[in-house]
Amino acid sequence: MSTLEESPITERWPARFPDRIQLYSLATPNGVKVSIMLEETGLPYEAHRVDIMKNESHTPAFLSLNPNGKIPAIIDPHGPGDAPLALFESGAILQYLAEKSGRFISSDRAQYWQTIQ
Numbered sequence: 001m002s003t004l005e006e007s008p009i010t011e012r013w014p015a016r017f018p019d020r021i022q023l024y025s026l027a028t029p030n031g032v033k034v035s036i037m038l039e040e041t042g043l044p045y046e047a048h049r050v051d052i053m054k055n056e057s058h059t060p061a062f063l064s065l066n067p068n069g070k071i072p073a074i075i076d077p078h079g080p081g082d083a084p085l086a087l088f089e090s091g092a093i094l095q096y097l098a099e100k101s102g103r104f105i106s107s108d109r110a111q112y113w114q115t116i117q
C-alpha cells in the first residue's frame with residue numbers, strides 16, 4: 001500500500017483523521033479485542049463500522065484490505081519505516097499494537113512467548 005488515500009477502502013469508509021490508525025470493525029468477539037487494545041494503549045485511532053450482517057466485509061472495498069472478508073482489520077498510516085501498514089487477523093493486530101506502543105508485551109523472551117501464547 002502506497003498511501004491510505006489511495007486504498008480502495010477509503011471510498012466506502014473515508015478517513016476524517018488520516019494521520020490516525022484506521023480501524024475497520026464491529027462489536028463482535030474478535031472486533032472488540034482490537035478496540036480494547038487501542039483504548040488501553042491510548043494510540044490515536046479512527047473507527048469505521050463494517051456491518052458484517054449486511055455483508056459489507058465481502059464488498060470489493062473491504063476485500064482489498066482483507067481478502068478473507070473478515071473484521072477486524074487496520075491500516076496504520078505510520079507503520080514500520082513510517083510507511084502505511086495494512087493488517088488483518090486480530091492476534092496479529094494485537095501483537096503489532098503491543099509492539100508499537102511498548103505496552104502489554106515484555107522484552108524478556110520467555111514472558112514474550114507466554115504473552116503470544
Ligand SMILES: N[C@@H](CCC(=O)N[C@@H](CS)C(=O)NCC(=O)O)C(=O)O
Binds near residue numbers: 029089
Ligand atoms: N481469525 C480471525 C477471525 C475473524 C472473524 O471470524 N471475524 C468475524 C466476526 S467476529 C467476521 O468478520 N465474520 C464475517 C464473515 O465471515 O463474513 C481473527 O481473529 O481476526
